[in-house]
Amino acid sequence: MRAESLVSTIELSRQDWLAYRQKGLGGSDCGTIMGVNKWKSKFQLYLEKTGEYVEEVNNEFVYWGNTLENLVAKEFELRSGKKVRRRNSMLVHPEHNFMMANLDRVVVGEKAILECKTTSAYNLGEWEGDEIPAVYLCQLQHYLAVTGYEKAYIAVLCGGNQFIWKEVPRDEELIEIIIKNERKFWEENVLAGVAPEIDGSSAATDLLKKLYPEDNGETLMLTNKEDQIIEALEAIKSELKELEMLKKKYENQLKMELEEAAQGLSPKYVVTYKAADRNDIDAKLLKAEAPELAKKYTKTTSVRTLRIKEVK
Template structure:
């Protein structure tokens, strides 16, 4: 173990733990920085580290994950014959002090650790295909901080299936993570320079939150470099339109073959074309016949519409 202790955690409150997370980059942050986290972007990670991120309220899903951690660790011990112990501390790399680790378990008598996960049944296929990339990066981050040679990951899937897999240390991945985390910490967090957006929904939501309203009639001149960006956007929009037409053409050919049939099979693929009934309120008619009630039950939502001409 090469890591040093930043703070012991047994008596640390959730709010204090969140504050310590701003002092560096943790295992759950590295995949976002690498652009491989399906839920979080580099922008929101940056805002968390400078103290401007939205607070994360402790919720039932998070509590379930904590409560089931002991169960997952016990199942791991039963499946492998290995013993584990807690390391109740936030650790940091002795050379790169911004690299933090709050590990779930260490494997007794080895240079190995254990990450415990719980997930829903919807993730079953993903886990059958291998370890999700963002979790594999998280484990390599822990190996970088601790100096350990391997990390296990164990997951309870939908309260119906248990899997555990071993990840051996890969120096190329360790070097990659160290490089991008160092760059992120020194050139973005310390300099307070927000990273570029990555096209994710999370980045879009952060930008909308930062600039929720437009100043009427205000205008700026963008740099000429955006001319090529807009040309590329137009090119992509054209490709999307062509692909959408091709997609609909394929669907229409299948629909002609299906006729009145609700289901069709092609190899192992199942296609359904079901009759669905829906009821909708005629809002225009309701507004005309009952204007007072319409006004009473109408919510006004303000948002910004982005257009390019």
């Protein structure tokens, strides 16, 4: 069965494109649902799909993303000897209409797609050998599920000067897992209007900072549910203090063994304990002797701090 075209993207504005994306789950959503996307939580994805949150768009980011996509696609043609073309449509799975796909390119003469990426040189290690970041692997298998194609190619420009391309075969077992998890998220969360539980990821923390940057000065009455959360949090804090003390104990035992030695060797480990100079600005002295200069380079930011105090 072939994927169906939901809408042509040739003259589709970005605003309309985003509106259509709310009608289902795209390839870039797959990694979030599968729990391998460190940049976005399922809670944020739920808010986006229900229209409760719209992520800010950096026009420069969009511009360079499109520009470099063309460059990566052309370089893939040169290095692989294959030809690619655009598929100017938003596609929908023939059976699972919550699964959509916006393909970068399709490969001419093959039942295959090409996904184009750019990344920092710091991420080069994630592409060594046969490795592909899990979030992109999920994206590719999502696209293969929607299109019914046999394989995918992914091409990435790392740090602006290292080009890598790889072939990824269709993985039916992973596709089944993806469909199951995407269906659950779409039906039990998005359609049901039930937000998934917020997690402890840095992505979720950053989202809360964006959603609620300031307090309104009001007092909100909490319930037994929040009391249970607080009790669990306080128990964890107590355990962390104990673990931190235990950690320091073991560190001090090693320091005692090393004494003045810079390094210690065991059959299994190398332990170093070296002195190093560190330059810090004495903020107190700077404010006292050069208050205007200190004021000029002082940045004020608003930070909300969560504190818990037991009522007696």
